[in-house]
Amino acid sequence: MKLGFIGTGNMASAIMGGIIGKKMISAEEIIGADLFAPGREKVKEQFGIQVTEKNQEVVEKAEVIILSVKPQFYEDVINQIKDCVKKEQIIITIAPGKTLAWLAEKFGKEVKIVRTMPNTPALVGEGMTAMCPNEHMEKEETEYVKRLLESFGRVEVVPERLMDVVVSVSGSSPAYVFMMIEAMADAAVSGGMPRAQAYQFAAQAVYGSAKMVLETAKHPGELKDMVCSPAGTTIEAVRTLEEMGFRSSIIEAMKVCEEVSRNL
Incomplete structure (x- = not known):
């Protein structure tokens, strides 16, 4: 599988819709995990992706994983999946306030991470997303993530010091x-x-x-x-x-x- 989601709420749905709609990744190559059964069944019916209730299953199957849960759940989710994450996988986060340093500390090992901040107009393909890769991301990997994010709007790579400004302005x-x-x-x-x-x-x-x-x-x-x-x-x-x-x-x-x- 090319892409996995942990959390299948509104923002995850917007991202899925953009990526599938632009034919960047087919629905058959996407998997989503959600503890809330109606939530995961909704995206399964809407997009035709595979779903599971197990976060670890997403990490075991996907090349790129998007953590699309609320910020207060990040630590618990990372604790569940960190031992399964492989060196070549890419983790994309969409949580305000969760810095690259904080994320690296919670994973406790070298992990390719891209911190992003999208907004709700992504739901209609007009999102504005800021992205900030960590030092383990290769240039080609960063460009690939940028293309994924551009499937639902505009994207700018910004220094991490501006991410809190991004929260306020977009x-x-x-x-x-x-x-x-x-x-x-x-x-x-x-x-x-x-x-x-x-x-x-x-x-x-x-x-x-x-x-x-x-x-x-x-x-x-x-x-x-x-x-x-x-x-x-x-x-x-x-x-x-x-x-x-x-x-x-x-x-x-x-x-x-x-x-x-x-x-x-």
């Missing part, structure tokens, strides 16, 4: 954006627009704006200025947002998020 940030979309829709409903339509307008505006930043390579401030006509509606809305602390509240929220991630 890992957790969909929640901030969803809150903004919800608030925009609430305001539109207040103005008389039906709610379902309000969500469409708000979400498409955010999606299109983000696409402009990525595809035009223009500074966000320049793009903002393009919308702000003199004495117009937009500049008054921007003035009010500044008065209410819009940007500073986002910055402060992200700094708190970064600090929490650092101390996990």
Whole structure:
């Protein structure tokens, strides 16, 4: 087997869907383990992968293993599998706060590890993932992992010191954006627009704006200025947002998020 998952929740499903959809690895070459029977049966039915309740079975069969359990379960899972992990296998982690040094200590031997931080837009193929390989990864192996991760969105290799920043700017940030979309829709409903339509307008505006930043390579401030006509509606809305602390509240929220991630 080429790929194994320990944990088959939403993020694991997003990764599976991207990899299988892009035909990088066939479903027959993927195995997933989950103690929660309905969870593993769901991915078996959805993707046609092999499933098991035994984490050790995944390690025994797969070349690359993705630890897709919650951070608080990492130590227990590593204790279960560390004696089975072979030198040539690659371990991919997706847990905030679990550093390469911490992971190496828990495995207690030389292991090829790639620390990553994806986000939930991976569920629709628009994820943003940061990855950081340890010193045991070969260049070709790192490129292979990057291609796997690119199956569900964009990927950047970053130094490990930035991983907590990544948590705040992309890992957790969909929640901030969803809150903004919800608030925009609430305001539109207040103005008389039906709610379902309000969500469409708000979400498409955010999606299109983000696409402009990525595809035009223009500074966000320049793009903002393009919308702000003199004495117009937009500049008054921007003035009010500044008065209410819009940007500073986002910055402060992200700094708190970064600090929490650092101390996990």
